Amino acid sequence: MRRTLKLIASVFLxxxxxxxxxxxxxxxxxxxEGIGFDYIxxxxxxxxxxxxxxxxKQAPKNITFSAKAEIKKSMLQDIQRQTADxxxxxxxxxVLFSKTLTEKVGILPLVDPFxxxxxxxxxxxxxxxxxxTKELLGGNYGIRGNATYISNLMNHNIKNEDLPQTNLQWFLADFYQEGKTPFIPQIKQIGKDKLKITGISLLKYGKMVDFIEAEDMFFFKLLVDKYSEGLHRVKIESGEAAVRSIRSSHNFELTKRNPMEITIHIKVDGIINEFTGQELTPKNIQELKQQFSKDIQKESLKLVQRFIGKQIDPIGIGHYVKTQTRNFDFNNWRENQYKDIVVKIKPDVKISESGVIE
Amino acid sequence: MFNFFKNSEKESLDKILAKSADFKCLEYYNNKSNISFTLKFLATLVDEKTIQDSVLPYLLEGNFKQIEDVKQIVPLPDIKLSEDISQIEDMIFNGSVLLTVNGKDNKFCFLGAKKEIGRNISLPEVEFSVIGPKESFVESLDQNLNLIRKRIPVKELVIEKKTVGTLSKTKVAILYIDGITNTENVNTVRQRIEGIEFDEITDSSYIVQIISDNQNSPFPQLLDTERPDRISAILAEGKVAIFVDGSPHALIGPTTLVEFFSSFEDYYLNWILSSFFRLIRLFAVVFSILVTPVYVATLSYHYELIPQDLMSTLVASRRAIPFPPILEALFLELTIELLREAGARLPTKVGQTIGIVGGIVIGTASVEAGLTSNILLIFIALAALASFTTPVYRIGNTIRLLRFPFLLFAEVWGLLGIIVCFCFLLTHLIRLTSLGRPYLEPLYPPRMQDLKDAFIRLSFDKQRKRPFLLNTKEPYRFPKKAKKEKKDIEDE
Structure with a gap:
């Protein structure tokens, strides 16, 4: 009896x-579902x-609310006064940031609350x-609401195309990782109901310092992400081929210390999607392979040189060197060593398939 | 024994019996041997045709000089001579005819002429199976025992009989196989049945409740079945079966929770199929208990968990509903319970109509009226359907009940509440025992070897060991197969 009473009492309490x-x-x-920040x-x-x-039984209606504020939370409070729930x-x-805002103020104080x-x-x-962003969010994209549309757009481009893996987690990891520069994609409204990924913004201390064009994204993804899937056009004498990377990996190697020399091994498994020439002979494939390797080497090296010139490091070379060096000094690295580093790219291309009908 | 009738000692048996219209006391006279005798019996219990055909002609015309002659002249198998007056009451109420020779009252004879009224063996209705035998127990104890004896024709099968109930004098049979079943289990059952103090035991369900280890638990602690094949199988495993006269359901103990989710048809199918169906059934049970509580918890507390794609469907269906999720869920759950109760209480034909009226009309109408969301309606209907997959009816009722505490906890604390409620349930189950053996075995205490016939059922050649739970006297069901040895080349 006492036990039952205790039980009842505890449930009530x-x-x-x-x-x-x-x-x-x-x-x-x-x-x-989505927030955008614009510069005033x-x-x-x-x-x-x-x-x-x-x-x-209808597509959700997108409604936008805007408010002027200093930081994000007070902005939400302002909007709170406009909504019923x-x-x-x-x-x-x-979460979107306008280009002007990213260039002039930086996104760090805005990302922090999230x-x-x-x-x-x-x-x-x-x-x-x-x-x-206000204009962009005011549009009407897809049938599942604007924010879902944008997030699906990014998601599928990360999975199947040449947008490197990115989200809040990756951004913060890159940001807190010394010797690495975070990057986020850039989108643009190209019509009342159309959007497009135009490239990748590189952010140093939250401010946009560089921008990678869509054409270079394939090589950028090879350098920063595993399992890069993307399409690249390779030109040889007998025609032009579209090579799709189905698997890729990159490995760093510290080959020399004074001066620093880094070798980046890039492995790509590709398949030939289309070929404009007459016939795809084994010889052609061999040529394509070599040309593809050359392209990777040239373009990647160009990118890396550009990063070094701008003193940014989205590939994480600094982070890699730190893992290989005892008593690593980041100040010294930033001021002296990074400028003079020699980077070599060694691509290893495999063409594993060239179509079913030969 | 506790004497129920205070004045029965004062009046003689004849006087009390004479109050009943069916008591007959007939005097006869045998001309040949000049002897007068009396037959006393209850007409409702005795087959008068037997008296007319096999008793009276022989007593009246035969060479009947003294009471001892009855055995020679009357062609009945069940004749008993006695001098013990205390037996009279029992025997008369068991359908015997009392024969006394007038003038010699101290010696008498019982003639067994019991009237058997009962139904024939029919198809199992509660535990129907497509494959396998189609007979089920009936209300008559002897007929039921006959079904078991036929399936286990060995001398080791012991049938102990007890009588319980001060008014009902119900006959209870305890069955076990001597040499396999642990005597401890048999003793427990025997002791508990002997200890029953109740006036009217009308069904085996009474016995389940009276002798269970914890009477305040919603979980049945003895398995009940109407299938003779199931009983014979569990006897061979080393369990104890209890039969009650007047009840078509026999009891099995000790049992475990998992056993309630095994249908006997599982043993008639290939082990891969039956394992798959068992897993589906277990999934159905978990689904049935948790789906509405999780719905309520997610919608009231954890909207973050809802996938973006589902959001639009969920919100759109709930937009116009004026109630919070808990009231919506309770309303639908109660409707389903009402339907079930109504369906179970009404005659079959009307019951079907109720099912259709309730299911279709009330469901559609409440969605159209904007009282409930159609998504929840689907969930509740699925949950109800899933709870019907339990092969033992008794545990199905328990599952019906369990949903409600989970629902309340989900409303109070969200998913955390569901976990808390689950902890309560788990504690209860761990403490529960069936005839002193752990109810949650082989999960807790973990017994790897009993898993071979729990959530899945392995093939028969893997079932060599009897359940560890039962601690049987003979642990193996069949001798070990001799290992095939490869012939040496030189042997050939």
Whole structure:
């Protein structure tokens, strides 16, 4: 009897704790799916959020709210005054920054709140917008809402094309990793209902310092990411071929110390998607292979030289050298060693398939 | 024994019996041997045709001089001479005819002429299986025991009989195989059945509840079955079976939780198939218990967990609903429970109609009226369907009940609450025993060797060992196969 009483009492006492958990019933909250930040002046920004309004058997309607503010949280408070239900960040999918803002102010103070919010997933995509984010978020893309459209766009380009792996987690990891420069993709609105990934922005201390064009993204991905999948056109005398990389890996090797010399081995497994020439003979394939290797070497080296010239390091050479060196001094590295480093690229290309019908 | 009737000692048996209309006391006279005798019996219990055909002609015309002659002249198998007056009451109520020779009251004879009214063996209705035998137990104890004796024709099969219930005097049979079953288990059953103090035991369900280790548990601690094949199989495993007169369900003990999810058809299918079906059934049970609580928890607390693609479907279906998820879920769960109760109480034909009316009309109407979301309706219907896959009806009821505490905990603390409730459930299950043996075995205590016939069922050649749980006297079911040795080249 006493035991039963104790049980009942404990259940009742436990139910008092009910108030300790905050209830967020799905239909009584406003889900923010995307946030955009635009530049107003050196102290103020314009924040825009996009929320989907789900309608039965229809594509969700995108509604945007904007507010001028100093930092992100106060911007949300301002928007809070415009919405019927409390705003929650739990299903946030993308955060966009306008190009002007990234160049002039930097995105660090704006990203900070997201890494502290437990509701925000680390798979959140960050991106720079060529133009105004307010305008971009105001468009109507796809059938699943704007933010989902943007995040799907990035997701599939990372998986199947030449956009390197990127999200909040990767951004922060790169940012906190000394000897590595973070990068995020750049998108642009090219019509009322169309978007495009235009390239990759490189951010030094949160500010955009360089931009990689879409044509170079294939080589950039070879340098920074594993399992690069992308398409590259190779020209030889007898025609032009489209080679799709199906698997790739890159390895660093510290070949010399004084002066520093780094060799980057790039392994690519490719298949030939199309060929414009007459016939694809084994000889042609051999030529294609060599040409592809040459292209990789030339273009990658060009990229690396450009990074060294701009004193940025998205490939993480500094980080790699640090792992190989005792008592590594980053100041010395940044000021002296990185400038004079010699980088060699050694591509290893394999063409594993050239079509079913020979 | 506790004497129920305070005044029964004061009045004589004849006087009390004479109050009943079916008591007959008939006097006869045998002309040949000049002897008068009396037959006393209860007409409702005795087959009067037997008296007319096989008793009276021989007593009236035969050479009947004294009571001892009855055995020679009456062609009945069950004739008992006695001088013990205390037996009379018992025998009369068991359908015997009391024969006394007038003037010599101290010696008498019982003639067995029991009237058997019962139904024939029919198809199993609760545990139907497509493959396998189609007979099931009936209410008559003797008929049921006959079914078992036929399946295990060995002298080691022991049938002990007990009588329980001060009013009902129900006959209970304890079955086990001597030399296999652990005597400890048999003793426990015997002791508990002897200890039953209740007036009217009408069914084996009474016995389950009275002799279970923990009467305050929603979990049944003895398995009940209506299939003779199941009983004979578990007897061979080393378990104890309990039969109750008047009940078509026999009891099995000790049992484990997992056994409630094994259908006997599992043994008739190939082990790969039956293992797969068992896993599906277990999944169905977990699904059935958890799906609504998880729905409520996610929608009230953890919207972050909902995939983006599902969001639009979920939110759009809930937009117009005026209730919080918990009320919505409780409303639908209660509707389903009502339907089930109504379906179970009504006659079969009306019951079917109720199912259709309830399922289709109420479901569609409540969605159209905007009272519930159609997604939850699908979940609840699936959960109800999943709970019907349990092969033992009794555990299905337990699962019905379990959903509600989970639902309340989910409402109070979200997913954390579901975990808390699960911890309560697990603690309870770990403490539970069946005839003193752990109920959660082979999960806890972990017994690897008993896993061969728990969540999956391995092939029969892997089933050499009897369950470790039962601690049987003879641990092996068949001799070990001799290893095939390769012939040496020189031997050839």
């Amino acid at each position: 436990a139910s008092i704790l009910n108030g300790c958990v905050q209830k967020e019933v799905l239909d009584d909250i406003t889900l923010i 002046d050196s102290k103020n920004i314009l924040g825009t959020i996009v929320i989907p309004v789900y309608l039965p 409390p705003l929650v960040t739990g299903s946030l999918a993308v 890494q502290r919010d437990p509701g925000v997933g680390s798979g959140l995509y960050l991106a720079v917008v060529d133009g105004e």
